[in-house]
Amino acid sequence: MKPQLILLGAPGTGKGTQAKRIVDEFGYSHISTGDLLRGEIAKGSDLGKKVKSIIDKGDLVNDQVVLELLNANCSISDSAYIFDGFPRNIEQSELLEEHVLKGAASKAIYFDIDLDILVERISNRRIAPKSGEIYNLLSRPPKVEGKCDISGEDLIHRKDDTAETVRNRLEVFKNTIAPILDYYEGRGVLVRIDASTSAEEVFAKVGEAINS
Ligand code: AMP
Numbered sequence: 001m002k003p004q005l006i007l008l009g010a011p012g013t014g015k016g017t018q019a020k021r022i023v024d025e026f027g028y029s030h031i032s033t034g035d036l037l038r039g040e041i042a043k044g045s046d047l048g049k050k051v052k053s054i055i056d057k058g059d060l061v062n063d064q065v066v067l068e069l070l071n072a073n074c075s076i077s078d079s080a081y082i083f084d085g086f087p088r089n090i091e092q093s094e095l096l097e098e099h100v101l102k103g104a105a106s107k108a109i110y111f112d113i114d115l116d117i118l119v120e121r122i123s124n125r126r127i128a129p130k131s132g133e134i135y136n137l138l139s140r141p142p143k144v145e146g147k148c149d150i151s152g153e154d155l156i157h158r159k160d161d162t163a164e165t166v167r168n169r170l171e172v173f174k175n176t177i178a179p180i181l182d183y184y185e186g187r188g189v190l191v192r193i194d195a196s197t198s199a200e201e202v203f204a205k206v207g208e209a210i211n212s
Helices: 015-026 033-043 046-057 063-072 090-101 115-123 163-186 199-211
Strands: 004-008 029-032 081-084 106-112 125-127 134-136 190-194
Touching (some): 004 015, 015 134, 029 033, 046 063, 046 163, 063 090, 090 163, 106 163, 115 125, 115 163, 163 190
Parallel strands (some): 004 106, 029 081
Antiparallel strands (some): 125 134
């Protein structure tokens, strides 16, 4: 059985891009708590209404709320999952182990990068919600401005991808990541990957981590 994968890294480190390739090439299921929360906002559910202003500011939603949403959307006895965006603090690492993984084999992959380059990277990010393609106006622009190369749909600029919110999201990340890394290091399942290299090189390292 393939290990359950926990992707760790600041926003904009390429977790989403890598997750898409891991799904395509290794047959994983991908679960992103950010996507689930944005789905609730798009549906206009009570939960969506409650979390919208928190997400727009770049702050963290309540741990139990996100855990429930996660648990309602994954079943690790059926598939190997990529957990993307969860855990965001040490309490969530413990909740993930206790309520979701329950001792299942897992690997935590940390996408390590100098945080200073991320504000520019994220504020230039554009996303195609249906195809899941992720563009960057500087490094990977779409062929036709504002449209997805694959599906032709309109690209969106996430509301929380604006410079001010990005700075707060990075601040939140900096304040929470160290104990999370210690937690997985202590369990002997942490793999650190230099995320400043090309997506190809990063993916090769991810493959080694999955197979090791
Ligand atoms: P992401 O798409 O992972 O960058 O998440 C976007 C936003 O959703 C974050 O800035 C948080 O406001 C919220 N969020 C996503 N995952 C979590 C989580 N595990 N715990 C708390 N808030 C979360």
